Amino acid sequence: MTVTESEQAQTTVVLTDVAAEKVKALLDQEGRDDLRLRVAVQPGGCSGLRYQLFFDERSLDGDIVSEFGAGEGAVEVVVDRMSAPYLTGATIDFADRIDAQGFTIDNPNATGSCACGDSFH
Template identity: 35%
Template structure:
Protein backbone atom coordinates (compact mmCIF):
# COMPACT_ATOMS: atom_id res chain seq x y z
CA UNK A 1 0.00 0.00 0.00
CA UNK A 2 1.50 3.32 -1.08
CA UNK A 3 1.28 6.37 1.10
CA UNK A 4 1.57 9.96 0.03
CA UNK A 5 3.03 12.70 2.13
CA UNK A 6 1.61 16.20 2.08
CA UNK A 7 4.27 18.83 1.67
CA UNK A 8 3.36 21.98 3.60
CA UNK A 9 3.33 25.32 1.82
CA UNK A 10 6.69 27.02 2.01
CA UNK A 11 6.79 29.96 4.41
CA UNK A 12 8.82 32.83 3.03
CA UNK A 13 10.11 35.77 5.04
CA UNK A 14 10.46 38.56 2.43
CA UNK A 15 7.24 39.14 0.53
CA UNK A 16 7.27 40.44 -3.05
CA UNK A 17 4.03 42.27 -2.33
CA UNK A 18 2.92 44.66 0.41
CA UNK A 19 -0.30 44.76 2.41
CA UNK A 20 -0.97 48.12 4.05
CA UNK A 21 -2.04 48.26 7.71
CA UNK A 22 -5.57 49.21 6.53
CA UNK A 23 -5.76 46.12 4.30
CA UNK A 24 -4.47 43.83 7.07
CA UNK A 25 -6.99 45.27 9.55
CA UNK A 26 -9.91 44.84 7.13
CA UNK A 27 -8.95 41.25 6.26
CA UNK A 28 -8.73 40.40 9.96
CA UNK A 29 -12.11 42.05 10.60
CA UNK A 30 -13.76 40.00 7.84
CA UNK A 31 -11.95 36.80 8.88
CA UNK A 32 -13.29 37.18 12.42
CA UNK A 33 -16.85 36.87 11.09
CA UNK A 34 -16.15 33.54 9.32
CA UNK A 35 -17.00 30.18 10.86
CA UNK A 36 -14.62 28.47 11.06
CA UNK A 37 -12.00 31.20 11.06
CA UNK A 38 -9.76 30.69 8.01
CA UNK A 39 -6.02 30.06 8.28
CA UNK A 40 -5.25 32.95 5.97
CA UNK A 41 -5.91 34.86 2.80
CA UNK A 42 -5.18 33.76 -0.76
CA UNK A 43 -4.22 36.51 -3.20
CA UNK A 44 -3.88 35.60 -6.84
CA UNK A 45 -4.11 36.62 -10.46
CA UNK A 46 -6.57 34.83 -12.73
CA UNK A 47 -7.36 35.10 -16.42
CA UNK A 48 -10.45 37.11 -17.23
CA UNK A 49 -11.92 40.50 -17.84
CA UNK A 50 -11.59 42.57 -20.99
CA UNK A 51 -7.87 43.31 -20.38
CA UNK A 52 -6.73 39.74 -19.71
CA UNK A 53 -6.13 39.38 -15.94
CA UNK A 54 -8.01 40.00 -12.71
CA UNK A 55 -6.94 39.94 -9.07
CA UNK A 56 -8.56 37.39 -6.78
CA UNK A 57 -8.84 37.26 -3.01
CA UNK A 58 -10.33 34.40 -1.00
CA UNK A 59 -9.99 32.91 2.44
CA UNK A 60 -8.04 29.66 2.76
CA UNK A 61 -8.03 26.98 5.42
CA UNK A 62 -4.80 25.43 4.14
CA UNK A 63 -2.26 26.42 1.51
CA UNK A 64 -1.36 24.25 -1.44
CA UNK A 65 1.88 22.36 -1.95
CA UNK A 66 3.33 24.90 -4.38
CA UNK A 67 2.17 28.02 -2.52
CA UNK A 68 4.42 30.60 -0.99
CA UNK A 69 3.21 31.76 2.41
CA UNK A 70 3.93 35.29 3.56
CA UNK A 71 3.24 36.71 7.00
CA UNK A 72 1.94 40.25 7.50
CA UNK A 73 1.68 40.91 11.25
CA UNK A 74 0.81 37.22 11.73
CA UNK A 75 -1.76 37.28 8.91
CA UNK A 76 -0.87 34.44 6.55
CA UNK A 77 -1.13 35.23 2.85
CA UNK A 78 -0.97 32.35 0.36
CA UNK A 79 0.20 33.04 -3.20
CA UNK A 80 0.59 30.43 -5.95
CA UNK A 81 3.78 30.42 -8.02
CA UNK A 82 2.13 31.69 -11.22
CA UNK A 83 0.44 34.64 -9.50
CA UNK A 84 3.66 35.51 -7.71
CA UNK A 85 5.35 36.77 -10.87
CA UNK A 86 2.41 39.12 -11.59
CA UNK A 87 2.23 40.41 -8.01
CA UNK A 88 5.91 41.32 -7.61
CA UNK A 89 6.06 44.91 -6.34
CA UNK A 90 2.28 45.12 -5.85
CA UNK A 91 0.74 47.00 -2.92
CA UNK A 92 -2.69 45.95 -1.63
CA UNK A 93 -4.60 48.64 0.27
CA UNK A 94 -8.11 48.99 1.67
CA UNK A 95 -9.79 52.27 0.75
CA UNK A 96 -13.08 53.78 1.90
CA UNK A 97 -14.53 56.79 0.06
CA UNK A 98 -18.00 58.30 -0.22
CA UNK A 99 -18.51 56.46 -3.52
CA UNK A 100 -17.15 53.01 -2.64
CA UNK A 101 -15.05 50.86 -0.36
CA UNK A 102 -12.77 47.99 -1.26
CA UNK A 103 -9.34 46.55 -1.76
CA UNK A 104 -7.11 48.44 -4.18
CA UNK A 105 -4.16 46.86 -5.99
CA UNK A 106 -1.32 49.18 -7.01
CA UNK A 107 0.85 47.12 -9.33
CA UNK A 108 3.85 48.70 -11.09
CA UNK A 109 3.87 45.89 -13.68
CA UNK A 110 0.45 46.82 -15.10
CA UNK A 111 0.67 48.32 -18.59
CA UNK A 112 -3.04 49.00 -19.10
CA UNK A 113 -6.42 48.50 -17.44
CA UNK A 114 -9.93 48.21 -18.79
CA UNK A 115 -12.39 51.10 -18.65
CA UNK A 116 -14.15 49.80 -15.56
CA UNK A 117 -10.85 49.11 -13.76
CA UNK A 118 -11.59 45.48 -12.88
CA UNK A 119 -8.98 43.86 -15.14
CA UNK A 120 -5.45 44.60 -16.32
CA UNK A 121 -2.72 43.71 -18.78
CA UNK A 122 1.03 43.34 -18.14
Protein backbone atom coordinates in the same frame (compact mmCIF):
# COMPACT_ATOMS: atom_id res chain seq x y z
CA MET B 1 7.47 28.84 2.84
CA THR B 2 7.31 32.02 4.87
CA VAL B 3 9.30 34.96 3.53
CA THR B 4 11.04 37.66 5.54
CA GLU B 5 10.07 41.32 5.24
CA SER B 6 13.02 42.10 2.96
CA GLU B 7 12.11 39.19 0.68
CA GLN B 8 8.43 40.16 0.73
CA ALA B 9 8.83 43.24 -1.43
CA GLN B 10 10.75 41.22 -3.99
CA THR B 11 8.73 38.02 -4.10
CA THR B 12 5.10 38.71 -3.37
CA VAL B 13 2.40 41.16 -2.39
CA VAL B 14 2.49 43.68 0.43
CA LEU B 15 -0.56 44.13 2.63
CA THR B 16 -0.95 47.60 4.18
CA ASP B 17 -1.79 47.87 7.89
CA VAL B 18 -5.32 49.07 7.05
CA ALA B 19 -5.88 46.11 4.71
CA ALA B 20 -4.46 43.67 7.28
CA GLU B 21 -6.88 45.02 9.91
CA LYS B 22 -9.80 44.57 7.49
CA VAL B 23 -8.72 41.02 6.60
CA LYS B 24 -8.45 40.18 10.32
CA ALA B 25 -11.94 41.62 10.97
CA LEU B 26 -13.41 39.58 8.10
CA LEU B 27 -11.67 36.42 9.33
CA ASP B 28 -13.03 37.03 12.83
CA GLN B 29 -16.53 37.29 11.33
CA GLU B 30 -16.02 33.91 9.63
CA GLY B 31 -15.22 32.38 13.02
CA ARG B 32 -12.54 30.09 11.60
CA ASP B 33 -8.84 30.09 12.36
CA ASP B 34 -7.77 27.89 9.44
CA LEU B 35 -8.35 30.49 6.68
CA ARG B 36 -5.80 32.72 4.94
CA LEU B 37 -6.22 35.41 2.32
CA ARG B 38 -5.34 33.99 -1.08
CA VAL B 39 -4.44 36.43 -3.86
CA ALA B 40 -4.44 35.00 -7.36
CA VAL B 41 -4.35 36.13 -10.97
CA GLN B 42 -6.74 34.41 -13.36
CA PRO B 43 -7.40 34.81 -17.08
CA GLY B 44 -10.43 36.99 -17.77
CA GLY B 45 -11.78 40.50 -17.79
CA CYS B 46 -11.54 43.11 -20.54
CA SER B 47 -7.75 43.36 -20.39
CA GLY B 48 -6.84 39.69 -20.13
CA LEU B 49 -6.09 39.11 -16.41
CA ARG B 50 -8.24 39.48 -13.31
CA TYR B 51 -7.35 39.58 -9.60
CA GLN B 52 -9.02 37.18 -7.20
CA LEU B 53 -8.97 37.67 -3.43
CA PHE B 54 -10.64 35.03 -1.30
CA PHE B 55 -10.27 33.11 1.95
CA ASP B 56 -8.79 29.66 1.55
CA GLU B 57 -7.78 26.84 3.87
CA ARG B 58 -5.80 24.95 1.22
CA SER B 59 -2.02 24.75 0.96
CA LEU B 60 -0.85 24.27 -2.61
CA ASP B 61 2.59 23.15 -3.74
CA GLY B 62 4.72 26.23 -4.40
CA ASP B 63 2.58 28.65 -2.35
CA ILE B 64 4.32 31.76 -1.08
CA VAL B 65 3.03 32.63 2.39
CA SER B 66 3.60 36.03 3.98
CA GLU B 67 2.51 37.16 7.43
CA PHE B 68 1.37 40.71 8.15
CA GLY B 69 0.71 42.22 11.57
CA ALA B 70 1.80 40.85 14.92
CA GLY B 71 0.41 38.59 17.61
CA GLU B 72 -3.33 38.01 17.61
CA GLY B 73 -3.76 40.56 14.79
CA ALA B 74 -1.47 38.73 12.37
CA VAL B 75 -2.89 37.50 9.06
CA GLU B 76 -1.37 35.30 6.39
CA VAL B 77 -1.48 36.07 2.68
CA VAL B 78 -0.94 33.25 0.19
CA VAL B 79 0.08 33.60 -3.47
CA ASP B 80 0.30 30.55 -5.73
CA ARG B 81 3.44 30.03 -7.79
CA MET B 82 1.70 30.79 -11.12
CA SER B 83 0.34 34.14 -9.88
CA ALA B 84 3.51 35.25 -8.06
CA PRO B 85 5.31 36.71 -11.13
CA TYR B 86 2.29 38.92 -11.88
CA LEU B 87 2.05 40.13 -8.27
CA THR B 88 5.67 40.80 -7.34
CA GLY B 89 5.79 44.16 -5.56
CA ALA B 90 2.01 44.69 -5.66
CA THR B 91 0.45 46.49 -2.69
CA ILE B 92 -3.01 45.58 -1.39
CA ASP B 93 -4.81 48.33 0.49
CA PHE B 94 -8.36 48.84 1.75
CA ALA B 95 -10.31 51.99 0.91
CA ASP B 96 -13.37 53.09 2.85
CA ARG B 97 -14.23 56.46 1.32
CA ILE B 98 -17.31 57.92 -0.29
CA ASP B 99 -15.73 57.53 -3.75
CA ALA B 100 -14.23 54.06 -3.24
CA GLN B 101 -14.78 51.11 -0.95
CA GLY B 102 -13.08 47.74 -0.90
CA PHE B 103 -9.67 46.24 -1.47
CA THR B 104 -7.43 47.94 -4.02
CA ILE B 105 -4.31 46.58 -5.69
CA ASP B 106 -1.47 48.80 -6.85
CA ASN B 107 0.51 46.55 -9.17
CA PRO B 108 3.75 47.81 -10.77
CA ASN B 109 3.63 44.84 -13.20
CA ALA B 110 0.36 45.95 -14.82
CA THR B 111 1.05 47.76 -18.08
CA GLY B 112 -2.58 48.81 -18.47
CA SER B 113 -6.08 48.18 -17.21
CA CYS B 114 -9.63 48.34 -18.49
CA ALA B 115 -11.91 51.32 -17.96
CA CYS B 116 -13.87 49.54 -15.23
CA GLY B 117 -10.64 48.82 -13.33
CA ASP B 118 -11.54 45.16 -12.90
CA SER B 119 -8.76 43.64 -14.99
CA PHE B 120 -5.23 44.35 -16.20
CA HIS B 121 -2.55 43.30 -18.66
